[in-house]
Amino acid sequence: AQKVTQAQTEISVVEKEDVTLDCVYETRDTTYYLFWYKQPPSGELVFLIRRNSFDEQNEISGRYSWNFQKSTSSFNFTITASQVVDSAVYFCALSEARSGGSNYKLTFGKGTLLTVNP
């Protein structure tokens, strides 16, 4: 069974600090996808990134960056120069990747509540 662990339940930082959200996953599959979602106080789930298990390149998108390391089964997310608008719950998630157009259940971590204080 697949599992996602986000050990940090809550993080509080002051604006402009850098912050890293940790995600560790377990899966028996060799092919899988990893995701990060943001859930702001309004409640909707906002897709941030998808990474497949064959692509270990780090990714940067503006102030956001992701570090994927298969050797440690981790997919960490860093926000550089945090802003108050970054305050949200962040979820890491994992899906197996089976071909054929069938479902692939997304398994979520419990989330990390990030509070960025002015």
Add this chain to the structure above:
Amino acid sequence: NAGVTQTPKFQVLKTGQSMTLQCAQDMNHNSMYWYRQDPGMGLRLIYYSASEGTTDKGEVPNGYNVSRLNKREFSLRLESAAPSQTSVYFCASSIETAFGYGYTFGSGTRLTVV
């Protein structure tokens, strides 16, 4: 607008009442899902449907039933609501693409059982 539409957005039920949460997607996705979100627990899968005509249990199916009415619609029914079913419910759909799985989530239904 394309996406996943959930109704209602808010609902208050009394213990023992029944209700159906509706979900529809217009993206021609094969797979659909119901999740519940509770504080500190993340999103947990209740039921999913790999394709029209099939449904399977997820992690927390007890107290729920589902119907995949057609490719677009996937409903979640609470036959006899209990306070433990107070939660935010998300419907989602997915499709496999050349770039991997894409998931789309509805905006959620906040259900309170009193």
